[in-house]
Amino acid sequence: MDAEVQATPTTPTVREAGEFAVVAAVTARLPQSALVLLGPGDDAAVVRAPDGRVVVTTDVLVEGVHFRRDWSSALEVGRKAAAQNLADVAAMGAVPTSVVVGLAAPADLPVAWAESLADGLRTECAVVSVSVVGGDMTRAGQVVISVTALGDLEGRDPVTRSGARPGDLVVVAGRLGRSAAGLALHLRGDAGLLQRHAELAAAHRVPAPPYAAGPALARAGASALLDTSDGLLQDLGHVARGSGVRLELDAAALEDDVRALAACAEELGEDPWAWVLGGGEDHALAGCVPAGTALPPGVRVVGRVVAGSPEVVVPGVARPGSTGWDSYR
Amino acid sequence: MDAEVQATPTTPTVREAGEFAVVAAVTARLPQSALVLLGPGDDAAVVRAPDGRVVVTTDVLVEGVHFRRDWSSALEVGRKAAAQNLADVAAMGAVPTSVVVGLAAPADLPVAWAESLADGLRTECAVVSVSVVGGDMTRAGQVVISVTALGDLEGRDPVTRSGARPGDLVVVAGRLGRSAAGLALHLRGDAGLLQRHAELAAAHRVPAPPYAAGPALARAGASALLDTSDGLLQDLGHVARGSGVRLELDAAALEDDVRALAACAEELGEDPWAWVLGGGEDHALAGCVPAGTALPPGVRVVGRVVAGSPEVVVPGVARPGSTGWDSYR
Structure with a gap:
């Protein structure tokens, strides 16, 4: 487990860097997959939905509830945040196509922590060959990360919770x-x-x-x-x-x-x-x-x-x- | 402006009611539009994406930063949370198709506040004939609402920020x-x-x-x-x-x-x-x-x-x- 990232003169806080600079730094760490028609930077992203339907799921991770910054590195938190949403897409029988992320964090959060979080999101998304296509960043008293994952059913019916039959x-x-x-x-x-x-x-x-x-x-x-x-x-x-x-x-x-x-x-x-x-x-x-x-x-x-x-x-x-x-x- | 909703014996807190009861109460207030193939209650929802692409945008609203519970009713907060995301979809030249919502809140939040928030989300979504198709709910020190909106481009190119030309x-x-x-x-x-x-x-x-x-x-x-x-x-x-x-x-x-x-x-x-x-x-x-x-x-x-x-x-x-x-x- 990495030591917690601390703000230092060479790793400024998000307040010092400003929202737009942090968003730019984070976005630069997020390469876009072939499924992405328009990535971060506009009002919204545009992603392929090959079968004419889209699977969508969202989860919120809260510091002190779902993770602790003294236990988990930012990279680990990013991986976990992506993983739990990508798993929900897989649980419908679908393949993930993209992820968007909201980050609410105290103003004294080191920019390096936000960057490592992005690295973690990217790393986990890469396991299923998708990318983070957009997001939002704002101020809060504790770190809150919301992830929404999209997926494609490849022409199949979604697999729900209601189809089990005796004999299965x-x-x-x-x-x-x-x-x-x-x-x-x-x-x-x-x-x-x-x-x-x-x-x-x-x-x-x-x-x-x-x-x-x-x-x-x-x-x-x-x-x-x-x-x-x-x-x-x-x-x-x-x-x-x-x-x-x-x-x-x-x-x-x-x-x-x-x-x-x-x-x-x-x-x-x-x-x-x-x-x-x-x-x-x-x-x-x-x-x-x-x-x-x-x-x-x-x-x-x-x-x-x-x-x-x-x-x-x-x-x-x-x-x-x-x-x-x-x-x- | 409504008075702030207070927890009383007849309006329990989310801790008293429990996560699953609150999710059920909230979900019951969210009718589903014709675009929704599978609504709340499974690992993910399934929504139509008629033109084979999906527009996606996310925003986070934080209590004390984007709204105050002593200024705004829960219904107003819900309307605003939906509105700012639906506006981002419209700003791509797309029509909204659905919304998912994450709610992180203190355990002493009145269930009635969460229900009114859902009413607000539903009311604003109804302006553009879409519905809240899924969500997540968890504990946090302050109310944080994350909304992700999806949209459809109806076969058109997205309208970005980079196409303006002299003479326009x-x-x-x-x-x-x-x-x-x-x-x-x-x-x-x-x-x-x-x-x-x-x-x-x-x-x-x-x-x-x-x-x-x-x-x-x-x-x-x-x-x-x-x-x-x-x-x-x-x-x-x-x-x-x-x-x-x-x-x-x-x-x-x-x-x-x-x-x-x-x-x-x-x-x-x-x-x-x-x-x-x-x-x-x-x-x-x-x-x-x-x-x-x-x-x-x-x-x-x-x-x-x-x-x-x-x-x-x-x-x-x-x-x-x-x-x-x-x-x-």
Whole structure:
């Protein structure tokens, strides 16, 4: 983790540089993809929408709520801000096409922090070959980053939360519980712990959503799909209620996720199952496919869909206390 | 202006209601337009993009910077938040198609405030027959509202800031200086003043951008167009530099705007020309058209484009001290 960027005579604050200079400096770090017909600098950008529809999603990240500047570098915050929105596009079965960003920040924010944030946004967007096409910058008491991502469905129907049917399999792409473990590590604030479990700590600061699995599952005929931003059980609960079905997860299929967290959990005295079932922010994708579907790379079966009351159960695993995220609790 | 909404036993706070209940209450107030293929409630929305391209713009409004809860009702804040983004879409010569909204707010925000904000967003979106198709809600120390608006170019080229040519006319749609006058009135905080000039005070709280003039000017062949969100002189400066031309405004053509503010300016001891030339947030549209263009309704000529150093001049008018907005100064 980088040290926090401090304002110095050679790295002025945004107040000293002025809004227009900062916007220019940030924009210069944002190359434009072939999908962009008109990039930053006008009242609005213009982006291709090849199939005549556009997928759109927005998320807000707040300093002290979603990230801390003493835990995460600006580059990491930028990557995370982009990742969680790009994952939402993938969770519709779409491919991302562009991102716009709003940054509200205190006037004493170092310009270098804003520039590194732009680098992080660019880096994560580059994973899916898109670019930041526009934005806005203004003053606030704390850093607030709003990202809106657009996507293209390539002619397919969006994969919603309501299409799961009894007989389908429950599938997951991406790893589970790692961000929650990393958060627990950062909350302890012990340098030795953070060093021993550096990969998990990093997974909290920068998630690695399985973007390609979204459109791949859509092509394979997925009946439901979503981003597990609030935790596997809570998010699959939306599928259960949306589709009117019962999801039975197979504890054995999640053992690998639990095992990968076991050493860290033991050292912290925490329950790795709570992280795997209740931890959000890994931005794994979860959903359902008809039985017999050829699974795309990186997608694994974790349960099955049955008729019954719309809920998610994991036979054999004690229900963790916290099963998800409420921004106000 | 409505009194500020207070939390009471019958209007709980967002902490008391919980994130999901508030999102549900807000979403229920947002009917969906025919352009929307999939509305709020999934990972992302899906909206029509008829011409295979999408116009996208984003703006962030911060409590204490862009609005005050003791000046503006939640409904007014919602209208303003939508208006400034919809105006940016119109300023490309496009028609708006949808809006997404992020709301970060203290946990003690009354649910009723969030609901009224949604009503305001819906009301302003309805002016251009679009809807709020998605959003995000989270906790923050002050109210921060991020709006992203999408639009459709109906097969036309976007109207940028760089197409003005010597011989063109400078045009404006919408009124100028009213929001700045209203801000000055609110800053005095005198109830009698606010009552005597209620229309101007309201113009600061809720702008009335001339949305239809944007696509109408594009159809008429406008060579440049923008939203005067930072003030007429500052924004037309972008056209001058972007197009490499000199803009000569005709003071006589702006006399009506000045006259409409004269009584208020005299009472406050301020210069109405500073409001008309330097005041932003009316979201009037300004741009250039070739000489001889048939002007759409509501569009007036305010000057001409000549060869010369890229700047904006108003012969006969002393330059006001402040000529625009910098978020950090």
